[in-house]
Amino acid sequence: MAALLGRLCRRSSFPVSGHGFRMLSTVENVSESGKPMNLYAAINQALHIALETDPRSYVFGEDVGFGGVFRCTTGLAERFGKSRVFNTPLCEQGIVGFGIGLAALGNRVIAEIQFADYIFPAFDQIVNEAAKFRYRSGNQFNCGGLTIRAPYGAVGHGGHYHSQSPEAFFCHVPGIKVVIPRSPREAKGLLLSSIRDPNPVVFFEPKWLYRQAVEDVPEDDYMIPLSEAEVIREGSDITLVGWGAQHAIMEQACLDAEKEGISCELIDLKTLIPWDKEIVETSVRKTGRLLISHEAPITGGFGAEISATIVERCFLRLEAPVSRVCGLDTPFPLVFEPFYMPTKNKASFASDIGCNQVNCELLTPSFSHHV
């Protein structure tokens, strides 16, 4: 695997990519471009920079004061004081509602929801207040300084209420942006962009990667633009689109497919709304095939939106139906998590029952006949 990865990295023409992930225990060399860092440390660094560079910035949420249950806010209260970094009562609608009001008076606000599973009491505030604040006032007021951070996704033992991926709910709301990073370096740059973006942003952090993903992260203050997807691996036979933690699964799929002589192009969407249609469209025009993968339940997931858009734009160029490998339409199940997850052998099974041409081709040697 190490040899494969090394080969892949050399071949990649995109230096900022998930290929730099390493397990914590295997970090050996510090790159000149930054320090090896896991995702929660990268988030923490971004928050330090945000508070340092703007005296009108605030960080708050449940248990934020002592560093947060995932340690993302470590050292902030000590450094910037308890009036700028503080605990809130356990009330998500209060946290977000408070953040909107604070942002509306010209502050930069970073509100933490402890788990994305618990964001729903704040849904009304996000949908009816934050998202419409600028529009309904004719741009007399805005709460664009607001960023809502929330850990999302599977974690191996989280069950119903510590595992959900609720991004699709928020992608149906004009007026907010939804951002999900795939790696430590991306997390830092995208979070700083989200914090400084003049629109409210919901920023979902892949909690499984908080400690697991390690990557060289530049120490300086840098931003990665929102609404710009990235081709993190070039290929010619099929386009794969995903975001956040699911990227690691998709990279594995690309590696395996490559062994079968299938060339995969992998795109990290990064910002789900407003999303970068052009980069996906350009890629699918080249490859003729599209596979979208996300951890959230397949029905009504954001993959459906991408699929519909690409079919509209590239119908005559498609050589196979657009395919989705996603979470199932059940609540997130604890002991059944391994069966629930959109893993690579889901694709294999789909090919067996012949319901999914793209996956069939992706994992079948005869695929090469088609290209």
Next chain:
Amino acid sequence: MAHFLKSSSSKSALLNILKHNLALVTPARRHLRQSLPPSIRASQNPISRLCNTMAEKLSSIGFHEDANNQEVMDFPGGKVAFTHEIHFISESSQERVPCYRVLDDNGQQITNSHFVQVSEEVAVKMYSDMVTLQIMDNIFYEAQRQGRLSFYATTIGEEAINIASAAALTPEDVIFPQYREPGLLLWRGFTLQEFANQCFGNKSDYGKGRQMPVHYGSNKLNYFTVSATIATQLPNAVGAAYSLKMDKKDACVVTFFGDGGSSEGDFHGALNLAAVMEAPVLFICRNNGWAISTPTSDQFRSDGVVVKGRAYGIRSIRVDGNDALAMYSAVHAAREMAITEQRPILIEALTYRVGHHSTSDDSTRYRSADEIEWWSKARNPLSRFRTWIESNGWWSDEAESDLRSRIKKEMLEALRVAEKSKKPNLKNMFSDVYDVPPPNLKEQELVVRQTIKSHPQDYPSDVPF
């Protein structure tokens, strides 16, 4: 295994795919788990972490006797006395919380009543604005009945809460309104023309024609734009108040809501948050008896809203909302405390919604005409205040009729101008969703414009594009 691995489930997925991958993957993950220090392993489970914190807290609790030999317990928040009786706190006090007022039902100043002096100039403006508000309501209401406006909601019966609150504040105080407080805008200088422009959603509406009538807002006048959602403005107000606190401003935030709004989670979240954050915010509840058709008896079993402040550690007062002098005095005092002591204050103003909920409602279907009549006549906030200013020699019948005819004329003119005015340009449908329209909105705007060009007869002609 240099590559990142996500999960045991993805691992099991890999097992079934490529054998040679399997051999490399499994040992690497085992190695990782064993190499994690215990602190990290523990902290990956937030539940166990929280249990540990609770255990630490409990161990710091002491049990001892105080100076009076009464057994007390040190508990977070202060000493708690022990009792040997099974004693439940009563669900309510013996007597209801009294209601502060200065003027009696006839507008006579009650002897020895405490109130903040109001100058002639302020008092006359208060009365004039209450009258203006009422005339504006009546004319807009009639305009809606005639089909000229799509919708309207009056403030009739609640003029004193609107105007007296506004008078007791400074222009720097930030308002987070619900939708029955246009009087604050009026007091601050929003013109009848500006009100009419919003109600017609014309090109001069600051909201660019995007919201229903009565959803006013003015950046210039520190009055945040109304949303129709109930009580969502309350947590917003707390956040804004915290900003004023951080900036050490000599100002507070004032937010309004109704008896129905006090049932919303946002109300409870906001009060608790405001107390904890020590935010200078006034929560003013207009308890007008009705949430559309729901009477307060179906809304709560507490003694109204005022008692809820104490549960959150918030100083609270109940005021006669139809007594402008009492409202003025209470808000004035509350503002002073909120700013100098940096704390939230809850005011429950008892009043009555004399009008229907809105033009979509006929309230005689659920309440008696007699009840409406009684509140409108016997407890009328305008006539009470008029009696008082007249007794001070500040008002006369002549001033009354001059004012009424002038406002009526201005109002009809404002209505005429606003109605005649063009609607906002179509481009305003797509701007302000974000600071800059993203590509999808640009595309959608093009499609809409092309559609209008092909079928102009099917679209309103007063919207320029």
